[in-house]
Amino acid sequence: MSRVLGYLFVLIFILGLNFALPRLLPGDPLTALVGEQDLIITPEYRQELRQRYGLDQPLSQQFVQYVDHLLHGDLGYSFYHQAPVSAVIGPALLWTALLCGVSFLLSTFLGVWLGVELAIQRTRSWAAAAVGCCLVLESLPGFLVGMALLLIFSLKLGLFPFFGALEVIPQVSRPGGFELDVLWHLALPTLTLMMAELPSVALLVRASMLKVLQAPFVLAARARGLGEARIKYRYQARNALLPLITRLGIRFGILWAVALPVEVVFAYPGAGQLLFQALLKRDYPLIQGLLLVSILAVLAGNALAEWGYRWADPRIRSQA
């Protein structure tokens, strides 16, 4: 109960911050909206814009309206897109959930497997080479990897599409329909995100595994005659996962922000790109809507991490 109250308190505090932060950004949203047109628009139109977006109201009144609308499930009206915020962020969040979800799951599972193998087979030459590759990949910026994949697999080999999450020309019909089309567009962005995520997961798991390889409980398991595969995953890996769970909890909340450069390179219609544009355009309602979703994702990530600890470590369960 106290934990729920804690989350509720954080949520209320963050709502206030969420309202204030975009408005603390220097720059006038109307100027950002109309750009050079600002010079030639009529004063009447400018005034109409101010009224329409509530920018002529005092900040306190704007805040009351924001909370009131939020309580009624209304996230506001985007200045730039001239549409309800929920309608703008809805599709973007779905595409982001797909991109980030798939890459998160794949990079986590493959990263754990690779980390375990790198630790177990640490003396093999391939393992040393793989650690080197992981370090290189981890240090490369996402947009650079994405651009390289785009040039190789789309431009040179013609295997994948150049942009978007769906085929935009309806006449181009490929076998497999909608689902395969989505997967086809998802492949390169996911691969890019995985190449950014997987090495750090693998290296973290490897480092944790190295600490438990010779632990007494491993010796005890071997003495009981358990199989190597079971020892590896049920005993060693499970014990090595705690730092990873902490990291994954944090990453879960911010993964969509990490996806931003990938979304830009592949014009993938996700929420990271939307937030970036909203910040540039000083689109307060859209920034607020997206930050709110981000906050909820971080809170959800923390909650999942807590649940993950309990699952991975029976000692925490028994203490609770």
Added chain:
Amino acid sequence: MAKKILWLVPLVLILAGIGLYSAGGGTPPQQHYLIGDPQGDWGFPSPFAHNPRGPGYLRVSFLFDTLIWKDAKGFIPALAETWEYQESPPAYVFHLRPGVIWHDGKPLTAVDVAFTIDYLKKHPHPWVDIRPIQKVEVLDPHTVRLVLSQPYAPFLEEVAGTMFILPRHIWEQVQDPRRFHDARATIGSGPYKLAEYRREHGLYRFVAFDKYYQGKPVVPEISFVQVGNELVALKGKAVQAAAVPPEAVPELKAQGFTVVSLPHFWCLKLLFNHGKFPQQKLAFRQALAHALNLPELVAQTLRGHGQPGSPGLLPPDSPWYSAPQTTYPSDPAAAARLLASLGYQRTPKGWEQQGQILELELLSGPRYGREAEYLKKAFQKIGVNVRLRQVDHSILDQRVKTQQFDLALSGHGGLGGDPKIIYDMSLGPLAAEFLGGYQPSPKLAQLLRDQLHTLDQAERRRLVAQIQEQLAQELPNLVLYYPTWYLGHDGRIPWFFTKGGIAKGIPTYFNKIALLPKAASSSP
């Protein structure tokens, strides 16, 4: 060994599957034309819900027509077949084409034109200022007379050539046009109908309107779509047209693409804070102008892809351009004389007055870092110390508006259209905010007002030339350069550049009439 090879089997199968899948769709059908745009969404494509910037207007222009339009040479008939000017009282009479229908099949008449003007009075549009219209008279179903409060020279371009005509039977029920995102909000009289709009993909898919009064467009479907990298998408033939960087031009031409440059209707300026000393002094602004070598600036920062700025604002590509007599060639000695005339004394640390060394802050956006560096070096050569500060464009605009700056780099377009732009820039309601508090001299202000109400083209041209000369003398800001922008396309559509830019001066090639059978064949 065999076990290891077995690992390769699924990999080969996956790659083969992807290869087959990607080849499965074949090349996009010829009847479809895709234009790539990195920005993506420009708002719902209705006359009131589109984004107020040029690309938003452009998309709606495929769906809605105006009374008149422009081609490469100037005004051409659109919904109005002919038009005439009446002097007393000042009025324009437009004779509409008979038989024009809306996308839903209903006839378009003069009542729709009158309704549009009435509706715009209640719901202002960022692009159309209808205040000069005093009265609207529907003379018959195909003739409408717009009476003006006084002669207004930019009328054809600013109103008749920009105002989308709305179907009365749809919009008369709409109370909040900005939030009217119904499919009916896109029913216009333009050459295309909206087939699909996907905000998140920045996709605007238009299909040809079979019953368009100027003939069915030659391209059955045309779309704007968001792309991550325009050049890669164009080279991969995923889109058929996109803006391309200058360095890619030779390679694209070698690959068979058509690459065209746009006229120079956008400028980068050095802004001065006119509320501060010494920027408020003409001699100081002239000294900084003499410190710069604009052709060298273009060569170094744009690799030659641009034109040096004219102190009279309008670029040589503008039909209204007149080379000012007053120029500011690179002349450090002249700059030093001008600074000395302000009471400054040259010291090893720079110019000094009353124990204060002259040092100014130069604000620039992230895109103009190189230009800022060049200016800093050039000003240091004449002994003026400059601190660089890079901020994002919204912050820069805000600081210029509130006069919290010394010098700033900022740019704007619209230089190809009617010379009303000079009025807006110098005397418009927000001009002082944008020019660091500059107040034009009474002579310049009078010239600016006079040209707005002068209908005689030769006389107006003379006034606009005088305005450019006066601007060069007063130097409210310093135009640095006009960059060259390029469009690459597959050559299938004979895109041409609209005289002065589309509507009020949108600097793009994508004029809808290039897609029409008659207009396309007659275009240069």
